[in-house]
Amino acid sequence: MSVDLDEEEVFEDVRDRVDDPMRRLFAKYGRENAFEFVVGLISSIAARVLDLIPPLLLSIAVDAIFLDNTEYSLWLVPDAWLPTSTTAQLWLTVAIIAGAFLLGAAFHWTRNWGWNSFAQSIQHDVRTDTYDKMQRLNMEFFADKQTGELMSILSNDVNRLERFLNDGMNSFFRLSIMVVAIAVILVNTNWQLALVALGVVPLIAVFTKKFIDVIQPKYADVRSSVGQLNSRLENNLGGIQVIKAANTEGFESDRVDDVSEDYFDANWDAIDTRIKFFPGLRLLSGIGFVITFVIGGLWVVGEPLGPLSGELQAGEFVLFILLTQRFIWPMAQFGQIINMYQRAHASSERIFGLMDTPSRIREEPDADPLVVDEGEVGFDDVSFGYDAGKAQSASGASSGDDDPRDYIVEDVTFDVDGGDTVALVGPTGAGKSTVMKLLLRMYDVDEGAIRIDGTDLRDATIPSLRQTLGYVSQETFLFYGTVQENIEYGTFDADHEEVVEAAKMAEAHQFIQNLPEGYDTKVGERGVKLSGGQRQRIALARAILKDPDILVLDEATSDVDTETEMLIQRSLDKLTADRTTFAIAHRLSTIKDADKIVVLEDGQIVERGSHDDLLAEDGLYAKLWAVQAGEVDELPEEFVERAARRRAQTEATDDD
Numbered sequence: 001m002s003v004d005l006d007e008e009e010v011f012e013d014v015r016d017r018v019d020d021p022m023r024r025l026f027a028k029y030g031r032e033n034a035f036e037f038v039v040g041l042i043s044s045i046a047a048r049v050l051d052l053i054p055p056l057l058l059s060i061a062v063d064a065i066f067l068d069n070t071e072y073s074l075w076l077v078p079d080a081w082l083p084t085s086t087t088a089q090l091w092l093t094v095a096i097i098a099g100a101f102l103l104g105a106a107f108h109w110t111r112n113w114g115w116n117s118f119a120q121s122i123q124h125d126v127r128t129d130t131y132d133k134m135q136r137l138n139m140e141f142f143a144d145k146q147t148g149e150l151m152s153i154l155s156n157d158v159n160r161l162e163r164f165l166n167d168g169m170n171s172f173f174r175l176s177i178m179v180v181a182i183a184v185i186l187v188n189t190n191w192q193l194a195l196v197a198l199g200v201v202p203l204i205a206v207f208t209k210k211f212i213d214v215i216q217p218k219y220a221d222v223r224s225s226v227g228q229l230n231s232r233l234e235n236n237l238g239g240i241q242v243i244k245a246a247n248t249e250g251f252e253s254d255r256v257d258d259v260s261e262d263y264f265d266a267n268w269d270a271i272d273t274r275i276k277f278f279p280g281l282r283l284l285s286g287i288g289f290v291i292t293f294v295i296g297g298l299w300v301v302g303e304p305l306g307p308l309s310g311e312l313q314a315g316e317f318v319l320f321i322l323l324t325q326r327f328i329w330p331m332a333q334f335g336q337i338i339n340m341y342q343r344a345h346a347s348s349e350r351i352f353g354l355m356d357t358p359s360r361i362r363e364e365p366d367a368d369p370l371v372v373d374e375g376e377v378g379f380d381d382v383s384f385g386y387d388a389g390k391a392q393s394a395s396g397a398s399s400g401d402d403d404p405r406d407y408i409v410e411d412v413t414f415d416v417d418g419g420d421t422v423a424l425v426g427p428t429g430a431g432k433s434t435v436m437k438l439l440l441r442m443y444d445v446d447e448g449a450i451r452i453d454g455t456d457l458r459d460a461t462i463p464s465l466r467q468t469l470g471y472v473s474q475e476t477f478l479f480y481g482t483v484q485e486n487i488e489y490g491t492f493d494a495d496h497e498e499v500v501e502a503a504k505m506a507e508a509h510q511f512i513q514n515l516p517e518g519y520d521t522k523v524g525e526r527g528v529k530l531s532g533g534q535r536q537r538i539a540l541a542r543a544i545l546k547d548p549d550i551l552v553l554d555e556a557t558s559d560v561d562t563e564t565e566m567l568i569q570r571s572l573d574k575l576t577a578d579r580t581t582f583a584i585a586h587r588l589s590t591i592k593d594a595d596k597i598v599v600l601e602d603g604q605i606v607e608r609g610s611h612d613d614l615l616a617e618d619g620l621y622a623k624l625w626a627v628q629a630g631e632v633d634e635l636p637e638e639f640v641e642r643a644a645r646r647r648a649q650t651e652a653t654d655d656d
């Protein structure tokens with residue numbers, strides 16, 4: 001049983017829609033870095049041409065100066081400008097060669113500067129743009145995709161692009177120029193011998209193509225097995241506590257051994273092919289070299305073979321020997337470049353696929369910033385399902401007799417007056433958090449509308465809406481940074497006194513002061529570990545500091561001990577007195593003074609009213625209250641059965 005993690009298949013769904021990703025990449029990002037590109041390109045050409053000058057001049061020197069077979073003459077230079085004495089000609093040759101080396105070095109530098117800056121800037125721009133786009137995607141997207149897949153796009157794919165833009169393009173231009181220039185020089189020098197010397201080129205091209213065809217599927221296997229290995233390691237490190245507690249170290253070592261072995265095999269298969277390729281290439285080029293040497297050598301000593309006619313000078317022969325060697329390797333490297341291009345192509349498809357992912361939550365073009373006056377909130381016949389099709393098939397598959405529902409929240413209607421506190425109560429999975437997420441517009445309602453002071457949320461800009469709301473949930477996340485930074489998060493311009501004030505109201509000041517460095521103590525993933533209750537109090541302080549018009553407390557104090565909760569409650573009473581507040585709490589004692597209590601069950605409102613009203617009604621709320629207050633030991637049987645049914649349904653949805 002293995003998880004298919006082949007990177008190529010990630011985001012398959014969006015890749016189909018991306019046309020010509022490389023052209024898009026250049027059109028979007030290349031233009032902004034055109035200067036670097038041009039510098040790289042021109043320097044590549046210049047550096048290569050300068051590289052060819054020394055062998056060319058050596059050939060001329062051999063014939064015209066050392067052997068005195070021909071006239072001293074240079075390409076593109078009128079003969080009248082050239083010196084006539086042999087020594088002067090030698091000095092001129094040496095001077096040009098030295099100049100070529102010097103200038104060549106300068107161009108090598110500008111070439112690398114150009115290509116590296118080009119690739120690095122594009123890499124940076126693509127990564128930040130992709131990240132920016134990604135974090136604005138809907139919550140559904142994050143529920144569907146694994147964090148590992150997204151990380152792989154932001155790091156591996158972007159790095160692969162950089163590698164192609166730097167090494168790949170640099171080599172491509174360098175080699176193309178080299179091949180064309182050498183071919184021109186050879187044909188110009190002696191076209192007949194050029195035909196002989198270049199005769200192996202088609203063979204090398206075919207050989208290289210064959211190699212690529214064979215090695216590519218092998219590389220795909222390597223990537224797939226490294227993906228499996230990584231996910232196994234990641235999974236095991238994350239679950240180390242379970243492994244230790246279950247005493248399964250041996251079992252896990254065996255599993256890692258298995259996937260590592262698969263990786264070894266796949267890798268070895270690829271290595272085996274690769275290490276045969278280069279000796280093969282050397283052999284082919286060696287054959288070409290020997291043939292050129294034999295035919296050229298015989299020609300120089302005055303015995304041209306077969307149909308060959310004319311003369312071949314020793315210097316020209318030397319030029320052939322020097323240049324054909326330089327010609328062979330570029331041909332082989334083209335294979336590598338094609339490979340890099342294909343990988344970059346696949347990576348940019350994934351990157352643009354991500355960028356093209358449509359958002360289900362869209363801001364209307366004419367949306368206005370939300371202006372909150374009273375802070376009235378109205379839910380008007382609201383229905384919503386996370387993924388209608390999915391929920392249906394999951395619940396249908398698990399129990400069959402259950403009514404397959406699309407909606408997690410159905411026909412929810414209630415109003416909250418400005419400044420009031422409303423509590424949402426109900427069993428786990430009833431949809432309380434979902435109702436709050438709809439208010440935050442993490443998701444859009446499928447039917448009905450939610451209004452704040454009469455404005456439909458969909459007509460307001462998203463940042464203004466989120467600014468209006470303060471949200472503290474059960475799942476508190478702290479960023480790596482100091483306590484102070486975590487409290488300021490989202491407000492940013494608060495001063496230390498305000499932060500301390502907020503922390504005091506959240507009953508967090510005391511424990512923060514006892515941390516090693518107080519408010520400057522680093523917390524979060526690599527920092528000091530805090531308990532769930534402490535994290536919640538920091539999150540609460542963050543919301544208090546933000547001073548929002550509307551406060552949403554979703555089990556905001558669930559991890560806090562009862563005593564601290566009582567203290568926080570006192571502060572919260574002050575905080576929520578004139579502020580519209582939504583509170584979800586399991587401990588009903590904390591919400592019994594709410595202006596309104598809305599009881600949800602299976603996504604629908606089943607009761608509403610004040611604490612006293614609901615007790616008098618003797619329904620679900622009254623039963624929950626009785627259990628929590630210790631007035632009854634057990635819930636009525638039918639209630640327990642209902643809870644079990646609901647649990648089964650919830651788990652079926654979660655398993656999907």
Ligand code: ADP
Nearest residue numbers: 143386408427428429430431432433434650653
């Ligand atoms: P509550 O807050 O009352 O415990 P929730 O609103 O968290 O209930 O959940 C209501 C139902 O929605 C549950 O069945 C839960 O499994 C489902 N659910 C919650 N979040 C998601 C999600 N992101 N995707 C799909 N289903 C979800």
